[in-house]
Amino acid sequence: MAEYWYIAEGFEERIDGFRSKKSEAEVDLEFEIPEKDFNTAGKGSSELKNLLKRLGVNSEILRRIAVASYEAEINVAAHSKGGIMHSAVYDELIHIRFQDEGPGIEDIDQAMVPGYSTADDLVRELGFGAGLGLPNIKKNSDAMHIVSAKGNPTVLEFFIYFS
Amino acid sequence: MNKKGSKYFHAIQILEDNCTGCTACVRVCPTEAIRVRDRKAYIDPNRCVDCGNCVTACEFHAIIPSSDPLDITQKFKYNVAIISSSFFGQFTEDVSYSAAKLAVLRLGFDEVSEEAMVTDFMISIIREYIRKNRDKRPILSSNCPAVVRLIQVKYPSLLPNILHQEAPMSILTRYLREKISQEKNLTDEEIGIFLIVPCVAHVTAVHQPEGAYKHLQDGAFSTGMIYGKVREILKDIQNHPEEIDTYPHGLTWALSGVQAELVDTDDIRALSVNGIDNVMDILSRVEDHYLDQYDYIVLRSCTNGCVGGCLNVENPFVAMSRIKKMSKEGEDKPIHVEELEKLHSEGEFSVSPLSPRPIMELDKDIKKAIKKMKKINEFLTMLPGLNCSACGSPTCYALAEDIVLGKASLDDCVVLKRNCPADEDE
Numbered sequence: 001m002a003e004y005w006y007i008a009e010g011f012e013e014r015i016d017g018f019r020s021k022k023s024e025a026e027v028d029l030e031f032e033i034p035e036k037d038f039n040t041a042g043k044g045s046s047e048l049k050n051l052l053k054r055l056g057v058n059s060e061i062l063r064r065i066a067v068a069s070y071e072a073e074i075n076v077a078a079h080s081k082g083g084i085m086h087s088a089v090y091d092e093l094i095h096i097r098f099q100d101e102g103p104g105i106e107d108i109d110q111a112m113v114p115g116y117s118t119a120d121d122l123v124r125e126l127g128f129g130a131g132l133g134l135p136n137i138k139k140n141s142d143a144m145h146i147v148s149a150k151g152n153p154t155v156l157e158f159f160i161y162f163s
Numbered sequence: 164m165n166k167k168g169s170k171y172f173h174a175i176q177i178l179e180d181n182c183t184g185c186t187a188c189v190r191v192c193p194t195e196a197i198r199v200r201d202r203k204a205y206i207d208p209n210r211c212v213d214c215g216n217c218v219t220a221c222e223f224h225a226i227i228p229s230s231d232p233l234d235i236t237q238k239f240k241y242n243v244a245i246i247s248s249s250f251f252g253q254f255t256e257d258v259s260y261s262a263a264k265l266a267v268l269r270l271g272f273d274e275v276s277e278e279a280m281v282t283d284f285m286i287s288i289i290r291e292y293i294r295k296n297r298d299k300r301p302i303l304s305s306n307c308p309a310v311v312r313l314i315q316v317k318y319p320s321l322l323p324n325i326l327h328q329e330a331p332m333s334i335l336t337r338y339l340r341e342k343i344s345q346e347k348n349l350t351d352e353e354i355g356i357f358l359i360v361p362c363v364a365h366v367t368a369v370h371q372p373e374g375a376y377k378h379l380q381d382g383a384f385s386t387g388m389i390y391g392k393v394r395e396i397l398k399d400i401q402n403h404p405e406e407i408d409t410y411p412h413g414l415t416w417a418l419s420g421v422q423a424e425l426v427d428t429d430d431i432r433a434l435s436v437n438g439i440d441n442v443m444d445i446l447s448r449v450e451d452h453y454l455d456q457y458d459y460i461v462l463r464s465c466t467n468g469c470v471g472g473c474l475n476v477e478n479p480f481v482a483m484s485r486i487k488k489m490s491k492e493g494e495d496k497p498i499h500v501e502e503l504e505k506l507h508s509e510g511e512f513s514v515s516p517l518s519p520r521p522i523m524e525l526d527k528d529i530k531k532a533i534k535k536m537k538k539i540n541e542f543l544t545m546l547p548g549l550n551c552s553a554c555g556s557p558t559c560y561a562l563a564e565d566i567v568l569g570k571a572s573l574d575d576c577v578v579l580k581r582n583c584p585a586d587e588d589e
Contacts, residue, residue: 026533027540046447055532056524059320059450066451091530162529 004108004146011142015159018093025088025095027051033076033083033098038126041077044085045069048096055089057162064140065094065160072098072156075133078123080154093142097157105148112138169208171520174229174366174383175218179203181225186552188217188226193439194316194522198565199555210522212312213364214439214464215473228363228474231382233389236271239355239381241347243339244270245332246277248417249361249469250386251489252482258397260414260489261407266396267359268407270389276339279413281331284503286425288512292326293431293458299324301434301449301457304422306330308368309464310442311517315373318446319519327374327514331416332358332365336379337511338503351378358383361417361472362465374514385474408496415490418483419468423461433459438466525568539563546576553577 007015029051031044049066057065069085076083076098083100105111111118112134119129138144141158148154184202196210197217204225206217217226236242244267251260268275293302305311305326314321329337336356343354358369360383369383415421423435434457436445442462448454465471470486471479506512525539526532542563549559554575556562565571573579 027536049447049451051536053317053523054525055536056527056529062320063451067453070451089533089536091533 001147001149001152002105002108004112005143006138006141006145007143008141011159011161014161015143018090018095018159023090025090027089029087029089031073031085033073033085033100035077035080035082036122037077038074038128041074042070044087045073048087051089052094061160061162065096068137068140068158068160069096071133071136072096072158074128075156076100078119078128078133083153092163093159093161095157095159097155099155100153102151102153104150104152104154105146106150108146108148171208171211172367172371173206173208173211173213174363174370175206175211175213175215176227176229177204177206178225178227181223183223183225184555185223186555187220187222189552189555189557191216191220192557193443194313195557195561197557198570200571209520210316212309212316212464213362213367214309214313215363216439218363218473228366228385228387230360230366230385230388230474231357233270233384233392235382236355236357240353241274241343241349242272242355242357243274243276243343244268244272244357244359244384245335245339245380246275246359247332247361247365247386247469247472248278248282248414248486249472249475249482250359251414252417252470252486253386253390253475253477254397254485256485258401260411260493261409262397262400262404263393264409265400265405265407266393267389269396269400270392272357274339274343275407276335277410277413278331278335278416279410280498281335281338281503282410282413282416282425284498284500285331285334285416286422288328288507289326289426289459290428290431292328293426300455301460302326303446303449304459304461304463305514306422307364307463307465307469308373309362309364309439310462311373312364312367312520313439313442313464314446315517315520316522317443318450319521321446321449322517322519324449325517327516329375329379329512329514333372333375333379334503334512337377338506340378341506342502355381357381359386359389360384361386361469361475363473364464365472366474374517376513376515377511386472387474387476390476409493410495410498411490411493412495413490414486417469417486419461419463421468423459426459426461431458432456433461435461437463437468437471439464525564535567538567542566542573545573545579547578547582549578551578 080100086097088095114135115131117129117131123129143159146156182203184199189197194210196207218228303324366383369380419437420435423433427433467479467483470482525535546559554562
């Protein structure tokens, strides 16, 4: 399995600390993302945004969370056989994890290059597949982690701090 | 008209005697402002944006739009009516544009003016504003008062994007106040300026204008309320027609889509949206910068724009078709654009920065808010998830939230009560 880690500058300690503590989330939210269902894809991130508004999350941070989760949700719908979006809210941050049912990313480093896309014709016809999904998620998150291999499920998770 | 103890005015009134507690209003409210408790509906004044959905939904005449009585004009020496363009779409084909306008004058006004007069001028100041504020994308239209309040309540981060200029009827009000006080030698207090409006949001905006620097209107009359009298007067006018100035070209302001088409040009890309659910969807995407390709977005709470207002009498699609037909007939009387431009350059039409009316946060402290959210989720798992609103809250989630905020209890859930009859004995 190939692994990709990105941690924004200055967040190394906070992410390490968070990951070693393994504390329980205060609020969980789970959504199913069906394969190639672009009518419902985006619903999970939209519900999540509503929830975070209720918490009074700063609007700029809220936007970053909304964009990253939307891009990831669309990715799962467009490229995988469907999957699950799981959001966990902690006191200081949100951890969102996307797990799909394959077919996996062949070359993660290449997938991180803006403009690179493996989207099929159907996806492109619907206006997606510009190759900006993963770079956009990276740009908007404080840390991002991908585990995948060809023929295997992909797990993508990212972390965004509230302040 | 106002609920005691709130700083917000609303032009919607609940008649408790008529309310059956049916919850139809609870289910259509876009900001979840309505609750039924003890079989009576109650509107949270902090959440209500005056969209009028509940007025339309209520079958028992328990939610009544309030507007001013016509006799308030008696307080003034000189009375002017400014007519919303949607008004002219409310009549049968045999009633001409000029006859309908004349009928409003004969209701007892000294002068009658109309929104349509300033449509072209408005388009020019919108374009100028967009070009001066390129750092904010997209600019959001400000002429629908329900949309402005919706943004204050649910999308406060977008407040700086709102076009901070008065709407056409208020621009006209400022212009007429200046003109009449000079020409007739009257003080501001002696001149009564009133709007003929298609919706409750406009009545509210007259009584509690957002961001207004100066005195605007003195009252608002609903199209529905004056309609009967206007029809009476029309019979007489049709037998003895008279000339009156008209502005057919500008009438299209009442229609969703037209404003965006007019503003759209080589360097300005505009989008038009109508219906409050669509408006909310678009605002949510604007928040995430997914619609930055647009320079201007026209947002209107009602179906097809102002012709869909709940105080109108005609179906919005029929009214739209009628106005489109009228707008192609006849020529506009030229207006004194120089005078409007002078007032504009003096800043007369500017609006002060709009402030948020946040309702979304569960708590000012994010950690406490998270704790409350956790409790809400705990209660949510106990509720049946039918979203039947029989408890008086719009959804199971809203009830869970009401419980955590101390405004309801689990006993309010009708389904739980039915399934646990043992509790009844307690």
